[in-house]
Amino acid sequence: MSVNPSITSVSFEQHATGLGIGIPSPRISWKFAATEHTVPEWEQKSYDIEIQRGSSSPESYHVNASESVLVPWPSQPLVSREPAQVRVRSHGGPSDEPTEWSSWSTVECGLLDSQDWTARAITSPAKQAEGPLRPLRLRKTFKLSATALQDARLYITSLGVFQAYINGIPVGDHCMAPGWTSYHHRLNYEVFDVASLLRANEENVIAVELAEGWYATRLGFLGGQRFIYGDEMALIAQLEINSVQDKVSIVSDASWKCHASALITSEIYDGEIYDAREDQKGWNTVLFDQESSWDAVRETEFPKTELVAPNAPPVRVTQTLKPIEIITTPSGKKVVDFGQNLVGRVRIPSLVNPTGHTVTLIHAEVLENQELGIRPLRIAKCTDTIISAGSEIFDWSPRFTFHGFRYVQIDGWNPTLENLVAEVMHTDLHRTGWFNCSHEMINKLHENATWSMRGNFLSLPTDCPQRDERLGWTGDIQVFGPSASFLYNTAGMLGDWLKDLSAEQLAHDHGIPPFVIPNVIPEALWPTFPQAVWDDVTVLLSWTLYQSYGDTEILRRQYPSMKAWVDVGILRGPDNLWEDTIFQLADWLDPTAPPDNPGNSRTDGTLVADAYLVHVTRTLASISKIIDEKLDAERYEADYHTLKSRFQAKYVSSTGLLVGDTQTALALAIVFDLIDDPAQLATAGDRLARLVRKSRFQVSTGFSGTPIITHALTKAGYPQLAYRMLQEKSCPSWMYPITMGSTTIWERWDSMRPDGSINPGEMTSFNHYALGSIINWLHATVAGVSPIEPGWREVLVKPVPGGTVTSAEVVYETAYGKLECSWVLAGQCFKLQLVVPPNSRAKVVLPGDKGEKWIGSGRYTFETKFDSQVGWPPKALVPPMFHPEDSFV
Template sequence: MTASVARVERPRFDHREPVGRVLGVGTGTPRLSWRIETDNAQFSQTKAQIEVTTHGSVATYLVEGDQQVLVPWPGEPLLSRQSATVRVRVASEGSWSDFSPAATVETGLLRHSDWTAAFVSPESIAGLDEPAPQVRRTFEIPGEVAHARLYATAHGIFAATVNGREVDETVLAPGWTAYEARLRYHTYDVTSLVQEGMNEIAAVLGNGWYRGYLGYMGGRAIYGDRLAFLGQLEVTTTDGRVHIVNTDSSWSARETVIVADDLYNGQATDLRRAHMAMPDCAVEVLDTDHSVLVAPDGPAMARTGVRPAQRVWTSPCGATLVDFGQNAVGWVRLTARGVGEGTEVVVRHAEVLENDELGTRPLRSAAATDRWVLDGRDSVELEPTLTLHGFRYAQVDGIPDLRAEDIEMVVVGTQLERTGWFDSSHELLNRLHENVVWSTRSNFVDLPTDCPQRDERLGWTGDIQVFGPTAMFLFDLSGLLTNWLADLSAEQLPDGTVPHVIPNCFLDGPRDPDAAAWGDAATIVPWTVYERTGDVALLARQLPSMRAWVDREAHLAGDDLLWTGGFQFGDWLDPTAPPEAPGAGKAAAEVVATAHFARSAWIVSQALAVVGDRAGAARYGDLAENVRRAWVNAYVTPSGRIVSEAQTVYALAIAWDLLSTDIQRAGAGEQLADLVRASGFRIATGFVGTPLICDALTKAGHVDLAHRLLLQTACPSWLYPVSMGATTVWERWDSMLPDGSINPGEMTSFNHYALGAVADWMQRSIAGLAPAAPGYRRVHIAPVPPQALDHASARHLSPYGEISVAWKREAGGITVSVHVPPGVEADIALPDRPLFTVGAGDHSWRSTVAASAPAAPETIRDLIDLEPAWLRVVAATTRGGISPDGEEQVLGWVRDYLDFPASFVMEAIVQQLHPHDRFGPDHPLYREVMAIVEGAAEQRAA
């Protein structure tokens, strides 16, 4: 090959994208990854050359083989503050590509002794209910600036400036971690901000997660009641001297125009204070434990977009309302024109409207309100910086005749790289997938949270456990989750118990009881990250935590290996659970808990095998098998019936291969299918079952039923919220009731990602793009087209490059198109040929889809599965006035007659009617239904 047929992209460092210079990494040996683009289908990397330049010295290193993801650092470890520029070129059978564009990495402060700054806190201001403070210092640089770095963090959140200019675009730094064990610092390149001569460095401090309200129990100042800033500014001048400006007793503090700030309640700003003389006060130097300072593993938070107002109008009560068209996270930026001094402008936020007014009840105690007192300027831009809201709608008071062009939503979140896309011919499915994307953006704000709007916004372990695969397809979350898992390890109790939320903000309360599915995040999340990235080092780092959790489960289960009794969340938010008791689902808690014990033990066994611990892998493998057998013996009949007869327990059994015999597997699959039929193809699963239900149906040979479940629009279903105008995934299947009122339950959010976990199945099954080896080194391409769709596609930007699959219907079959990047192999499964494998390149096949032979349904079950004919039966009975509730009601009537002949369907229905309403074969409705049954073969053929 020649250099022109392969191009190597700019290399990445660990899980950090090479956007400009990657600053402040916390290791001297960052791993390298690179993607290759080529038009040569025969290309295969056989070796690579890595060029590393440090301090003007160039060294090259040869990597034999095809490894291109998370390749170990080839040279000597970098020291603190040291930078290196890296280029990569690759060869296929001896012919080299050109070198990639250069990427530069720079380490942070790698040793605790590198820190000379101390935390400083205002002495006489900045109490809990006092204005936000600014700490600052002037300093002189005696020479031309060549290089300047600021290393900074805070107790609270901070917005730093040098000479009045923001140090970068990030917000709400340093974010939220398990502060007592791990406090992130950030590294800023401030070379362009520092000048020769006199300078000023300053930081405004806000309460944030450290000192603000946190959690639904009303807690405040959980980590401490003192705001503090830690800053170490290091300036190198052109003469080679290094000038260090540390936070110390020479700094001072003063109040700012921000008179109140809180993540839940909002920010209050009095602009008139800018014209007042704010006296300086001293700062106190606090004892500083530099050992807890850590560098970030992933990207920071920032303003990630802007959405203009879609509509401004007056509500029935006379309020000015604004619709931004999308439920999201951030704040409002607006311009006030011609509003007099002393006028208060108030902005309230909500996700939905109720009775044409702002629907604020789901916020619970969170005020979600920003306020400004104006200083009389003709025009002033108003934008908070020390708060965060989840909203689609805003109510604005204090600005008469507000114009749409004067207000916009600023979207705020972690700067995540988008990596996954899905599209189809079904607009409601596309909107569902887009809703999942927006809920992911909204709830990965520095960590994986449950919701972004009410008095909660916590890192619930159960939510990310079930949603991890979907999230990892859509966005590069490897760095964010690497950080969060370090927090999980830090806050896991010595006996292995995992708190329900990470970071754990309930430090002073009773310890959380162990809970299946939630605690299992300790094993499932790192395994998910490994599967999607191939990061063996992360798996090795988390294994002590993973083993501790499984050992805890073994202790709780006891000698019989069945985890029974105690507290459990169960199949949380099963739609059959009452609004006031979301954990009271149909699935038996002990069945769910022991199934998770088996699953986690299996994962630990697999992880130990990956890192080369064969003895440990065997031990936990035996444990997993013993738990599985105990689960089957206790809860499963020989024919495959499972205790509690809930869809979720069958989904767990099938998706996780928990059953022992082919008879059990077949029986469980048929029973799950019947439960789905009997539910009227409406959702009957909660957090635990929802991610697995469609996979289980597919695995059991009932993919058509999975498609009907997915495409249902009646409540509860995935598409019901879409039909109600949702732009994000809801916490409850019926967060909004069909009449437009908000669910009466105390816990109701309109932006929760957990129930959107079905998107992972949509991507893998409907589009047909599934990982088959860690890091997508191998993929499985097997689209299963629903009858209701004409085309579908998925793309994923894997560690090796973009993988895509698209199919479309054509006469008598489908055409499948696939793109495979270098370094990846794809196993292709099409309906008319045996499994085969392809390598890199663009591929296309036409696949014949054989039409089902027309056959009259033998049983009522068969009739239900012939969707067009069955829907005609439902329509006839509804039109005839005997089934006003439609399909769900009719299916409820015939559920006990599924094995009866199809011709018995009307008799089965009549059995359920009031005696005065029963009628015989001569009735017109009876004859109409029987005609539909008799014509079912023709309907099926059509």
Template sequence: MKLCVKKLLQFFAVFALLFVFNLTVFAQKLSVNDLKVEHLEDPLSIETLKPRFSWKINSTVKNTLQSSYEIRVGANKASVKAGKDLVWKASVSGDQSVLIDYAGTELQSKKRYYWQVRVKDNHGNTSVWSEPRLFQTGLVDSDWTAQWITVSGKDTSKVSPLFRKEISLKKEVKSATAYVTAKGLYEAQINGKRISDSYFAPGWTSYNKHLQYQVYDVTAFLKKGSNAIGVTLGDGWYKGHIGFAGQHNFYGDTRALLFQLEIEYSDGSKETVQTDDQWKSSNGPILGSDIYNGETYDARFEKQGWALAGYKEDQSWTGVRTLSKGKDQLVSMSGPLVKKHEQFKALKIIKTPKGETVVDFGQNLVGWVQLKARGAAGTKITLSHAEVLDKEGNFYTVNLRSAKQQNNYILKGAGEEVFEPHFTFQGFRYVKVEGYPGDLKESDLTAIALYSDMKTTGKFTTSNPLLNQLQHNIQWGQKGNFVDVPTDCPQRDERLGWTGDAQAFAATAAYNMDVAGFFTKWLKDVKLDQLPNGSVPFVVPNVIGDGSSGAAGWADVATIIPWDMYVAYGDKRILESQYESMVGWVKFMTSASKDNLWNTGFHFGDWLFYRPDDDNDGRAAVTDKYMIAQTFYAHSTQLLINAARVLGKKDDEAKYTSLLADIKAAYVKEYMTPNGRLISGTQTAYVLALQFDMLPENLRLNAAGRLVQNIRDYGNHLTTGFLGTPYLCHVLSKFGYDNVAYDLLMQETYPSWLYPVKMGATTIWERWDGIKPDGSFQTPDMNSFNHYAYGAIGDWMYKTIAGINAVADQPGYKYIVISPKPGGKITNAAAELETVYGTVKSSWTLENGLLKLDVAIPANTKAKIVLPGNTQEIGSGVYHFESKI
């Protein structure tokens, strides 16, 4: 009897375990993750009081769609989990899981909220509630009580000033939040520790129109009793050299700090510590710091413990001067901050023919070098930075123009010292070291990459190692030039937000990294710096003057990037916020036109197109600039029509549809013969005409044939520049010439995408022949080896080789088209993309004429698979397909 009871108990125990296991498995069939507010994880400074919520869905069941969701928001994490005292609670039917508008009680500024979500799917499964995530609303103007402070006298010194405040906290700290910004750049500490792992804050905006502040949770930095706050300022973009005309003090001549620390104690009481006339200031060891020229740091002037409580030497520090608020418009962060990323050990130390000591890091990158050294006090070590060595193997900096790109470190003579800059960055692969005491070893130097903190979203590989290196170069061109704003280059005396480069590359950028927040932030300045007549500057922020604006293919950034971001991320609000800017740009072109023909003003044209010395037979790659302008006039008008349709602006849609027809008719009348031949017979002329549907439909196929013949005439080489290159392979594929597109992509001789790869490039070059076959250089005044514009081919590589495509009428990859088109003797390719719904994967191999395709489609989306002779629609899940080709 006892045995039977024992066996019965064992049976029930096993049954209970199986039951619990099955419940667990069942619960895991559906879950939510990657919760975001306004594209950000746990943001501490949401500008809007009507934020938008997004999440991703994980499911182990194929064909899963969200059927409904529940969301709840409250000011307390515990109450949110309990479902009590909420500011918003909603239960909504539908499959929307991206950028859902807040619709609860009006939120308060400067307040933290928590939220969570759970979903049901079309299979009857319900997820568990997600763990609560947080967001914090930004400050309104009346929330600011801090005063701007600066040095006591006129701010004429190049030395970076230090600001200090010691405080005594009488109670236990429950929470503490710091709100910080500066005119210039800042680095803030509490009790000797940096309060953030970010750099170059507050970032670069059009400072004369708005200035960002950052918000930090500093609870862990404070303690009951004595505490100290320390902040260092640098010149940055605000006061330092900017542009290529030697200008400085562009936005102002006075560095200043605004710091507001809000503390809540365990007993519920609150206290605010802020910048005012009670702070103290002194000079520090940074003798000068300039973005173009580098930093000089004298360790002998370090003030040990200056950011710690109990620092007695501050008795000799001077007071500070408060500044009136003026017209400063403070706004919260909307994009990612710059942070440290990859680190590179020195590959080798070279002695050049000139006897220089040069360190090779093997990768052209943007950031700085961390240096370790031991030596006598006063020893000066100089690090100079360059992208390439010259033909003879010597250190080459002529292409930097006036930018010194040089950091100096002066030892204090106290054992091993470690140096890295604070308010500057360099673009480099090679570093020349001068004045180093003792024997320099590879382990004494580490290169550190810095760029905006964007998550990698795309991966792309093939069986061809040269293409893989090209993809590597595209990614590193993006990393090096996405340092708070999308710059043209990161090394010479320029580093500006050139609009033409950005619009050409935006679609590729959205494959490689999550650039939603990055471009949202920058587009605000595109709109703010736009002239009253609608013209858009060549660079944003605009530091080269209002007269430098309105160029075709550059100013069209106002329409192209908002639309690209809408398609990539499904963000309708970006169209809403930029719509006025889009309208303004089209209106400017219309006002500059006569009889719908835009043939006035300055234009860059097809910038840096291929121009060989002997190309004089009528096929020359010089494309009429006004002809190009007319195509972009049409393209921007079409994008405005698209935006109007999405936003439900039917009158505008009709108005600009009529305008577009007139623009195309004017193009045909002015630039095309009756049989479809264009007055400029270049690749770029035909590419833009076909990409933007400028020609009558019955003449397009013949025009594509002329484009192909031109490419064949040049020995399967491209001749396009900044404006034609992004669309070249897309047009070929559109008209059935994938083979020609592959011939161009796989071309290894100049001019081509793979020529720089064969020449050892690790980033994208500004010119097709930045280094000529004989080792000599192109025009040194404009020859960057880290310029991402030609990397726009990445868009075609993802879309056509891997076959991952978004659909504009269901943006953000809600509906996905997987349509790989093998070619170029590639035997396999694989890509993946982390979308706002989850990971899309496409991987194929060719074996004996059989195309084998593996795909992964995220939950809450659908996809169309397009293969030779086989097209079908599928839901979420993992699939395998095979097709003869």
């Protein structure tokens, strides 16, 4: 007997939980789950929403619509602090029967208006003249006379980063809260349900430890700059308690007390110093009896910036790893190997040393000459220090910093494998995508890219997590965005980051976004100038999020930013393409670029910029049409065709060869549809294939070409060359770092040389996700799934087997439910198994077939004959006297 699907979750906007949402009329989404008994090809025809507000009767709404993602809020807008309970059911299938009701889900508004804030900004009584700023501890005791608490919310933020406590218990499990935003424009606040931590009819205490975080610390390379946003920390806290008897509000103000923390310093780059001799046990509890020695706080100016409720989840500890080995280096140092390059911190459950004894932990990603490889860190110390008070220290870890590391050198203490762990920290995004295949090294590549994303998605999408940088470079996330949004739900985090980008870009009339968001690079060091690929993030990342989540509001909200960049920011020449006198990073980190000149690529920068300009203009024309900006859509569509013709006239020969005869140039022309004539396009594809064979399948592309080279080969009809490139193991290649033991994606193909030495360039990291963009091809081509309609309501299932891969599987949690696709190739028998979630459908194209089949939701098995070994293995194009061994498996 067939049954309707069930509704598994109800969510609001792109918010992680629905608690403290900043939108009064939040759109509603729900997902479906199906079993083998679910009605096949089930589609929603209408839906019911019930909303419970306060003690009134539930409101009921019936809507005749098939949409189940981001549907309009049907009730009156919520007000600040107001909660509502929501449940949903859908009608559909042949009988139009309803599903079971979903469980009730709660949405609750945060503080929507600046007037809702009655708290004051408080800080230490004396201003510190120089940095780093010493962390502070602040506290406030209060008596609750109520006998029965109904609910309590803590609204809290800081200039700096904080950890709050109520009656000695940590509030929440957030790390580095409230995160890093463009503090001049937007400052996140956090909302916590703290009713369970309060004691009715007793004394209570709220306490907060505060550190400089990103707000006042040194940021940027070449020594960086301190106090970019401000030169003192501050706390803003508002505890609102509702009981049967009354309402109580405890706010940060002059009645609070403060004292210096036992943390002497706590910095992003340099690490943290904890002096147990300075600690005051129980400082965050009611029983603390030394408050008389604490100082009164000073009220300071309330931030003029907008206080916002973030959509992104907070940073959390998401995993704990035990060490795999303790190494004694040739110099006699003790180095702990955790077996995985990660981002986070070390935790020591127990530590006992004499008074004044110092233990230091120095973090690094690799070993060089069997010693800790700290040179890539540049001047970042990445060192945590513990100074003992003579008694046991329990459960120590640094509180307001993080490190990128696999190895930790520990001086002053002999650790064992049992008495310390590594805690993995990152923005706690919801995992949505998984990939696996029969080739273990390819699986390792996918795993490494996932670890690099985890390490570099800490509050914002950074370039690297370890050295004196850790900045939100726009080019990196522009190329990695599609991969990131498959692995995890990035809608909230990257959507918030784009708000910061718009704020910083539109604060000036030149239309140019900064290279890093938030921007902390001084103009004197890195002047503002327009740049393709990087600044194109304004359009392309917004488009990526729309493709992944189907949210037109992202496009509408970011539209002024997109237009400012394309209409004003781009520096154009007489032909309306890019002015060719400007320097372009373009195909940054071409493998042939010398270590000290990573921008010296084989592909002309202006060609790359022009190719991107044509692509971006076409994308913006599509966006304008989607959000009903008709005049703009017509203008950009006309511009697209004009620019494309001029690109062809400038770069494409009559036969289809490109002036820039490189893999990147040809790949851009093929993937961005810059060549119309079929014969010319075939010539370009043939030429690309020849260059790939001539390079002996090693990677010959940089920042612009690497994310698309395998897509271009597949589109041009050479998937076996793409597989052969993927499986190459000599440097430069995707597999080479794996042969060297990598557990993340490297910044350079040869960040570590074959002899185990670190690349001599000033700029090299072992945790950069950009070159891991190849995994988008693994998802879309090897496993074979990609969206046709934004939000994955319509899915293309088109696996292209090749190489030595005999099976692949992928799972992706779409906005409608779980999409599952797996295939196995036994000889020439190809078998595909597919699960399409309810209320969506798929177009299936089997390998070797020219036809296509549309199917609705359900479970399917397809079989066909296909020989994946035709043309395998392709041969390199080398002189006859040279016969290199194939370095792939």
